[in-house]
Amino acid sequence: MSRLSGQGLVLVLALVLAAAVQAQPPRRFALVVGNDDGGADTRPLRFARDDARRMHGLLTRLGGVEFGDARLLLDEDAGDFLRALAELESGSRTARARGERTALIVYYSGHAKDGALRLGDSALDLESLKRRLLAAPADIRIAILDSCRSGALTRTKGARRAPAFAIDAGAAREARGLVILTSSSADEDSQESDLLGGSYFSHHLGSGLMGDADRSGDGQVTLFEAYSHAYARTVADTADSSAGAQHPTFSYDLAGNGDLVLTDLRGRDEGLLVPRTAPAGAYYFVNPAGLVVAELDKAVDAERRLALAPGRYTVKRRLADRLRVGEAEVQRGRTTVLDESRLRDAPFSDDPVKGVAPRERALRTYWTLGLTGGYHSFFDTPTRENLFLSTPLLGLEVGLHHYFRENWRWDIDLSLGARRATLELPTLSGPRYRYSLLNVGTSLVAEWRLGRFSPFVGPRLAYLVMGRDFEDASLPDQFYAVFTPGLVGGVRWRMSDRFELTGRARLHYLLYNVDAQRSLGYWELGALVTYRL
Amino acid sequence: MRNCWLLLLGCLAAACGGNFSNDDLEFLNALPTREDLASELPGANGMVGEGGLRRRTDALAVGEPSDLYRDTREASDTFNGGMDGLLTLLEEIRKLPPTTREPELRVWGPWPDPHHPGHEVRFAMKREPEHFIYLLQYRTPGSGEEGWWSALEGAFQPDGGLRKGTGAVRLLVKETKARGFDVGGLANLDLLEIVYQTRALPITVRMRFVPAAPQTASEILYAYRELPGGLGEMGFLLEDTDILPGTRKEDLAIISRWTKDRGGVGIISVTGGDVPMGFTATQVECWDASFRVTYLKRSWETAEVGSASACPDVSALEQP
Numbered sequence: 001m002s003r004l005s006g007q008g009l010v011l012v013l014a015l016v017l018a019a020a021v022q023a024q025p026p027r028r029f030a031l032v033v034g035n036d037d038g039g040a041d042t043r044p045l046r047f048a049r050d051d052a053r054r055m056h057g058l059l060t061r062l063g064g065v066e067f068g069d070a071r072l073l074l075d076e077d078a079g080d081f082l083r084a085l086a087e088l089e090s091g092s093r094t095a096r097a098r099g100e101r102t103a104l105i106v107y108y109s110g111h112a113k114d115g116a117l118r119l120g121d122s123a124l125d126l127e128s129l130k131r132r133l134l135a136a137p138a139d140i141r142i143a144i145l146d147s148c149r150s151g152a153l154t155r156t157k158g159a160r161r162a163p164a165f166a167i168d169a170g171a172a173r174e175a176r177g178l179v180i181l182t183s184s185s186a187d188e189d190s191q192e193s194d195l196l197g198g199s200y201f202s203h204h205l206g207s208g209l210m211g212d213a214d215r216s217g218d219g220q221v222t223l224f225e226a227y228s229h230a231y232a233r234t235v236a237d238t239a240d241s242s243a244g245a246q247h248p249t250f251s252y253d254l255a256g257n258g259d260l261v262l263t264d265l266r267g268r269d270e271g272l273l274v275p276r277t278a279p280a281g282a283y284y285f286v287n288p289a290g291l292v293v294a295e296l297d298k299a300v301d302a303e304r305r306l307a308l309a310p311g312r313y314t315v316k317r318r319l320a321d322r323l324r325v326g327e328a329e330v331q332r333g334r335t336t337v338l339d340e341s342r343l344r345d346a347p348f349s350d351d352p353v354k355g356v357a358p359r360e361r362a363l364r365t366y367w368t369l370g371l372t373g374g375y376h377s378f379f380d381t382p383t384r385e386n387l388f389l390s391t392p393l394l395g396l397e398v399g400l401h402h403y404f405r406e407n408w409r410w411d412i413d414l415s416l417g418a419r420r421a422t423l424e425l426p427t428l429s430g431p432r433y434r435y436s437l438l439n440v441g442t443s444l445v446a447e448w449r450l451g452r453f454s455p456f457v458g459p460r461l462a463y464l465v466m467g468r469d470f471e472d473a474s475l476p477d478q479f480y481a482v483f484t485p486g487l488v489g490g491v492r493w494r495m496s497d498r499f500e501l502t503g504r505a506r507l508h509y510l511l512y513n514v515d516a517q518r519s520l521g522y523w524e525l526g527a528l529v530t531y532r533l
Numbered sequence: 534m535r536n537c538w539l540l541l542l543g544c545l546a547a548a549c550g551g552n553f554s555n556d557d558l559e560f561l562n563a564l565p566t567r568e569d570l571a572s573e574l575p576g577a578n579g580m581v582g583e584g585g586l587r588r589r590t591d592a593l594a595v596g597e598p599s600d601l602y603r604d605t606r607e608a609s610d611t612f613n614g615g616m617d618g619l620l621t622l623l624e625e626i627r628k629l630p631p632t633t634r635e636p637e638l639r640v641w642g643p644w645p646d647p648h649h650p651g652h653e654v655r656f657a658m659k660r661e662p663e664h665f666i667y668l669l670q671y672r673t674p675g676s677g678e679e680g681w682w683s684a685l686e687g688a689f690q691p692d693g694g695l696r697k698g699t700g701a702v703r704l705l706v707k708e709t710k711a712r713g714f715d716v717g718g719l720a721n722l723d724l725l726e727i728v729y730q731t732r733a734l735p736i737t738v739r740m741r742f743v744p745a746a747p748q749t750a751s752e753i754l755y756a757y758r759e760l761p762g763g764l765g766e767m768g769f770l771l772e773d774t775d776i777l778p779g780t781r782k783e784d785l786a787i788i789s790r791w792t793k794d795r796g797g798v799g800i801i802s803v804t805g806g807d808v809p810m811g812f813t814a815t816q817v818e819c820w821d822a823s824f825r826v827t828y829l830k831r832s833w834e835t836a837e838v839g840s841a842s843a844c845p846d847v848s849a850l851e852q853p
Contacts (some may be wrong), residue, residue, distance in 0.1 A: 425558065478552050480550070
């Protein structure tokens, strides 16, 4: 088994792919899936469905996929995914039976975790999907996965973080005709951008497919060009992000087939042309919503074409000291030539890119109201037997979820306890009295969602008022009030959409200073049934 | 902002604290209550017309108000009146949390005494291995710790239960008068001493009135016993008093025993003085629930008034 690498490999690959470009384009089938929801223990995405819509539009508009040969699934589960894939496989099988060459493109934008795509509460194992695609009845199978840690799918097949990739020749003979693009490597998160209104990877892949990735300038965007472009731009855009740079991966196994033209811009009048005379540099095309829908990196003396969909766009160029901003309208069936000289100078504060307002909070704030029962007791035996008695508690509790921060909960609780007892002191025994306890507290806890269970822990401050009323009038009624800091921890179980059951323990410190100054500790165990308001 | 924080801290501090103390209860348990010491003779004060030992001359008839009950009432009122100041003081102490708490000490005060301008007052209790002692003390402001003098001193040996034990209280009338204090109805005394036990039934209270030294009056002893259910006994002993016609002085003892609602029995005994040697003049008198005579028998007369069977059963009190 030989292993090629470096610039030589790129050259060889480019030659092989160039030959393939001349071949008759295959009939293309596309399954495009977007799902913002990854089920329990994942945070909902914002733009996975939008990415899927855009990719579906690109593939049907520019990618040679007939509308009837494309399936767009939004927020569907794994079962729907497999059923739609089976339909397309059936169509491909039929086309091949007629002698047609076919290509099957699967695009997924959404969550992935623990080696599986997460579609809502359902999961689709990545290795199973890979085997399914390997066996799919299509000459070329392309999987594009825009999800966290999706690189796990390519890691075992010669994928690298750099565009200069290696091909395992031995493996190529066994598993021919499969290309996998992933938005991130096996240990990275895939990132979304509010400014782009989508994920970095899908945005740059889409922009590249519209023409920005056409390095050769031949009016065709090949798979390799699209990936190289998406890789470079994604890495560049995410390099300074808090999550760190995101590195797309590529697994290429097209034995005997060469590269694949994904979009062919030749012969298309519809779009925008940046003439050779226009200044070199980056051009951004912004839709009326303030989102960048495409970018173009123009070289000196090079004419560039961008297959923008019909519509009005704001064109932006970023110079060192200012912006150049203007309008352009792409009409159906016509080419709009950009006249850079008609752009106007604008300060950076007038940037037309508005983006999408940051999401206020992925988890919505809500209140809960609960009934609680528990038991309160001091650690010190003499204290709990003759001073502050062990007492059952009943109370109410109000919780505010995700207000200060996601997965933080602020609780205010009130509970009461009482019991009758007989005083037993060294020189005084026998008096009967009623012991009562008022317990008012507030706590701020952090929770971790693990399916239906959410362990939590946090600080609590309680105000305790303990009193005893003696039946004998000669003994005075007594009370003690004090603030007591402590910790609370437990597990919340989501029984249904509205009801939750919580088990918890509290540990508190109490300073007693009447007879003498003493540091005491007490614990409380409790159960809580809450209703979500 | 700084003021807001200070205000918040002040509120938090004010919201904390209390009087929840086991030691306080043990200290307070060492103080007698009115319930423990006061005589509980049925019938309100003044319910029966005036009467007295010295006006006892004529024979009574059945159905007439009982003179002996009236005498018992008078003795009971005197008995209770002697302790009223003490008990009122202790009731006030119970209402207040101690000013000073130490492991074996509680102090209420000192405060300026509104009844005695120019003086401070404090009430101090100390716990010792077997008993508690307490003092009511006064001083002039600025006289230091040595300036305190005691107007009352008491002790209590607890027996475990609620106010169960043995105690003694001494009103130091002589010292108090010497400090220029007005002692009201106790002006003719040097000392009022109360000794009591609540450890076992019947509870007993003995009170000793010690007259002021220059006077020739004798000490007066009161003894009170009580059993649950309203059974009570008041003993009164007055020595060297001229109660019978003649020039010599006799010793007078009265023991009255009563029930809660079925009347009582009184026995007057006079010995010495004009009573012949070796002879005790006695009078037994019973009264009903409305304090009217049901039976009367004098040792120096053969006739009886009424029937002895009309007397209530107070035999439970005949045990010492």
